[in-house]
Amino acid sequence: MRAKWILQCLVSVLVIGLLAGCLGSPAPSPSDEGKKDDEEKAETTVIRVASTETGPETMEVLQTAGKEYEEEFGVKVEVEAVPLADVFTKINATYGTSAQYDAFLSGYIGHIALLEKEGKVAPVDDIIENIGGKSDFYDGHILFPIKGKTYWIPYDYNLAYGYIRTDWLEEKGLSVPKTWDEFVNVAKAFTDKENNKYGLMMPLKSDGATNWVTSNLLWANNVRIFDDNWKVILDSPEMKPNVVESLNLLKELHQYMPAEASNASYAELTEAFISEQVGMTFYSGRLVDILEQKNPALGEKFQVFGIPMKDGSGVSASLGYDSIAVLNSEHTDETKKFVEWFYKEKLNDFLHTFGVHYFPAQESIYNSEEWRSDEVIKKYWETGVVPQYDLLKNAELHSIDSDGPETDARPGEVFEAYLIPKLFQKVTLNNEDPEQAVEDIADEIRQLVGE
Amino acid sequence: MLLFLIPGLLIFGLVIVIPSGFAVSYSFYEARSFVGQPTFVGLNNYLVLLQDSRFWRDVWQTFVYAFGSVSLQIIVGIVIALVLNQQFKGRDFLRGISVVPYIIPVIVVTIGWEWILDTNFGVVNQFISSIGLEKIQFVSIDLAMFTAIMLSVWTWTPFVTLVFLSGLQTISHDLYESATLDGGNSWQQFWYITMPMLKDLLITIVLLRGIWMFNKFDLMWLLTGGGPLERTETLPIYIYIKTFKLNQVGYGATVAISSAIIMMIVMFIYLKVTSPTKVKENG
Numbered sequence: 196m197r198a199k200w201i202l203q204c205l206v207s208v209l210v211i212g213l214l215a216g217c218l219g220s221p222a223p224s225p226s227d228e229g230k231k232d233d234e235e236k237a238e239t240t241v242i243r244v245a246s247t248e249t250g251p252e253t254m255e256v257l258q259t260a261g262k263e264y265e266e267e268f269g270v271k272v273e274v275e276a277v278p279l280a281d282v283f284t285k286i287n288a289t290y291g292t293s294a295q296y297d298a299f300l301s302g303y304i305g306h307i308a309l310l311e312k313e314g315k316v317a318p319v320d321d322i323i324e325n326i327g328g329k330s331d332f333y334d335g336h337i338l339f340p341i342k343g344k345t346y347w348i349p350y351d352y353n354l355a356y357g358y359i360r361t362d363w364l365e366e367k368g369l370s371v372p373k374t375w376d377e378f379v380n381v382a383k384a385f386t387d388k389e390n391n392k393y394g395l396m397m398p399l400k401s402d403g404a405t406n407w408v409t410s411n412l413l414w415a416n417n418v419r420i421f422d423d424n425w426k427v428i429l430d431s432p433e434m435k436p437n438v439v440e441s442l443n444l445l446k447e448l449h450q451y452m453p454a455e456a457s458n459a460s461y462a463e464l465t466e467a468f469i470s471e472q473v474g475m476t477f478y479s480g481r482l483v484d485i486l487e488q489k490n491p492a493l494g495e496k497f498q499v500f501g502i503p504m505k506d507g508s509g510v511s512a513s514l515g516y517d518s519i520a521v522l523n524s525e526h527t528d529e530t531k532k533f534v535e536w537f538y539k540e541k542l543n544d545f546l547h548t549f550g551v552h553y554f555p556a557q558e559s560i561y562n563s564e565e566w567r568s569d570e571v572i573k574k575y576w577e578t579g580v581v582p583q584y585d586l587l588k589n590a591e592l593h594s595i596d597s598d599g600p601e602t603d604a605r606p607g608e609v610f611e612a613y614l615i616p617k618l619f620q621k622v623t624l625n626n627e628d629p630e631q632a633v634e635d636i637a638d639e640i641r642q643l644v645g646e
Numbered sequence: 647m648l649l650f651l652i653p654g655l656l657i658f659g660l661v662i663v664i665p666s667g668f669a670v671s672y673s674f675y676e677a678r679s680f681v682g683q684p685t686f687v688g689l690n691n692y693l694v695l696l697q698d699s700r701f702w703r704d705v706w707q708t709f710v711y712a713f714g715s716v717s718l719q720i721i722v723g724i725v726i727a728l729v730l731n732q733q734f735k736g737r738d739f740l741r742g743i744s745v746v747p748y749i750i751p752v753i754v755v756t757i758g759w760e761w762i763l764d765t766n767f768g769v770v771n772q773f774i775s776s777i778g779l780e781k782i783q784f785v786s787i788d789l790a791m792f793t794a795i796m797l798s799v800w801t802w803t804p805f806v807t808l809v810f811l812s813g814l815q816t817i818s819h820d821l822y823e824s825a826t827l828d829g830g831n832s833w834q835q836f837w838y839i840t841m842p843m844l845k846d847l848l849i850t851i852v853l854l855r856g857i858w859m860f861n862k863f864d865l866m867w868l869l870t871g872g873g874p875l876e877r878t879e880t881l882p883i884y885i886y887i888k889t890f891k892l893n894q895v896g897y898g899a900t901v902a903i904s905s906a907i908i909m910m911i912v913m914f915i916y917l918k919v920t921s922p923t924k925v926k927e928n929g
Contacts, residue, residue, distance in 0.1 A: 284890040287679055309893065313679055391766055401873045454765035454783045457874055472766070611891050620875045624787050643892075 241271045245299040249276040252548040260541040297530040304339045305596030305607025312604045317521045318344040322535045331557045337516045339602040349556035353479040353515030355408045357500040363474045382451035385474035394451030395475035396467040398459040405616035408477045412441045414593040415502040415511040421599040430637035442622045442629040449623040480551035483579040499582035501590045511591040551579040605644045672899035691900035708880040712859040715798035723806025731814045748804035756868040790878045813847040881905040
């Protein structure tokens with residue numbers, strides 16, 4: 196009898212628990228969140244940083260900086276390597292839990308816009324001011340303020356641009372392409388499928404690499420996704436012809452790509468070039484750093500180039516950047532102090548781990564002897580570093596997540612939904628009519644952003 | 647006696663009932679994350695789901711993947727089990743290595759097979775081109791689902807083999823001897839002795855493998871990420887994308903709940919159709 200009574204009590208507790216789950220708010224109330232007891236405050240502060248820079252050299256700099264900071268200020272800093280493709284997911288999944296990060300490295304302003312919308316990131320204008328001010332960041336070029344506040348501190352530019360084999364060009368009697376026709380001709384001339392040689396590699400997989408690199412073909416024809424009123428204009432009478440032209444260019448180029456392009460991501464872009472499978476690839480300065488480590492013989496055989504604009508007015512490059520953002524947490528102030536200290540004391544060490552790739556986001560660093568003293572930077576100054584500066588100053592720069600009249604979550608959603616890669620896949624892998632593909636994707640974007 | 651149920655019920659409540667309750671709860675909200683205040687939208691997420699063509703396409707693709715991989719796992723698994731149940735030299739060694747695919751981590755299986763099947767450098771395509779045939783792109787739009795099914799068969803067939811083999815060893819040899827004396831050939835012995843004797847076991851294997859493959863995420867995500875062009879996007883992948891990539895936590899929960907309901911309906915129909923033998927309780 197007693198056992199039955201206990202069982203009934205237990206079942207009741209479970210049912211109440213279930214109902215609490217079903218009917219109650221799934222989230223803790225703000226008042227709960229705000230409660231901190233004295234004991235917790237007394238514990239040593241631990242700052243957790245998610246680093247998307249997962250290379251061992253870079254991680255070592257971050258972790259060493261963390262240890263030094265702990266020794267000096269008594270605040271523990273834990274740095275965890277999180278792949279770029281997973282960082283947004285991980286930050287969201289852990290936010291508000293005991294495993295929450297306090298800061299993270301990010302490569303997409305779209306992520307910041309989405310997190311700001313949720314109130315998860317902290318403004319960092321004070322740090323920006325203390326490390327050189329807006330003007331030092333190329334007049335705030337990539338600070339992307341939201342409602343007047345800045346939510347990330349850029350440390351580098353990662354433009355995505357072209358690399359071409361100069362010895363292959365010489366062999367074929369060609370020069371670096373300056374028009375779309377030349378671009379296709381060079382790709383065709385480089386291709387020798389029998390011997391596993393191809394013109395170029397552009398990623399087509401549904402991931403960030405395609406968003407970043409292959410979208411370059413759209414920017415080379417002045418394509419925009421949103422207008423100044425956040426209306427989707429991808430399939431508007433003015434924009435659609437440009438998109439279709441870019442897609443037709445991609446279709447032509449696709450013939451001269453290895454089959455791996457359909458499933459290629461960041462690694463395949465560098466591997467295909469360094470293993471001498473393709474004559475053109477598209478990446479940031481990281482390719483030079485990897486090439487220096489794996490195939491230095493290629494060091495004298497490449498040239499940087501921007502994607503020719505359709506109208507021949509110049510070149511384009513995909514806008515890319517990396518930065519550190521601070522999340523709203525129990526340790527926001529402590530985290531901001533650490534981040535500021537890191538930028539002031541350790542940024543050069545960090546940037547030197549991949550000298551050509553980490554192109555400084557601050558002009559003062561670019562002009563500093565300390566930064567320029569790195570051996571790899573010195574070696575590739577003319578071929579790998581200065582061309583990035585030229586592109587930064589002169590190329591048409593754009594990206595999916597910075598599309599639209601101001602920084603906003605909508606382009607970030609387009610980025611995360613991989614709808615632009617889907618557009619590319621439709622015309623290349625599935626051979627769909629580009630006009631129809633543009634309309635389909637524009638509709639999907641409208642649905643996604645709730646237009 | 648009922649007191650002994652308490653620990654089990656507590657665990658069941660904590661790890662199954664309450665989290666499921668949360669999932670059901672989220673499906674009635676528009677929630678952009680797991681924290682903050684979600685907005686109650688009632689059944690709206692379910693109404694949207696009914697008109698979501700991507701969801702219904704993924705339901706179909708999930709069934710194709712689950713049915714394709716389970717049926718092949720069963721057929722191949724039974725054949726291997728029958729072979730390994732015979733007496734021959736090296737049988738124990740073969741029994742040992744037959745489970746190797748099952749114990750290799752999925753990430754290793756996926757990356758390994760990606761290299762083996764690589765269009766340019768993979769050994770399979772090197773062989774294909776060496777005999778004068780055109781190379782095959784195994785993760786193309788047309789072949790990606792087939793490749794995923796084949797990898798699933800390679801990885802999880804040993805489970806079927808193990809369970810079926812253990813079942814085979816419970817059948818008395820007298821039955822086969824009698825059948826042989828009566829002139830029954832191998833096929834007849836398999837069909838009229840082995841299969842009826844192992845029918846309930848087979849129903850259970852199909853049920854378990856069906857549930858696991860219906861909910862399978864890791865292999866497909868690692869191999870194709872749901873692509874190319876969403877051709878291998880199954881419901882678990884769709885749930886992941888909606889919940890964690892697009893932060894549509896409420897809608898992701900709706901898809902998850904709907905997926906579970908669909909699977910339960912299929913299980914119910916399956917068990918009704920197959921009607922496993924009921925064991926009468928003594929006393």
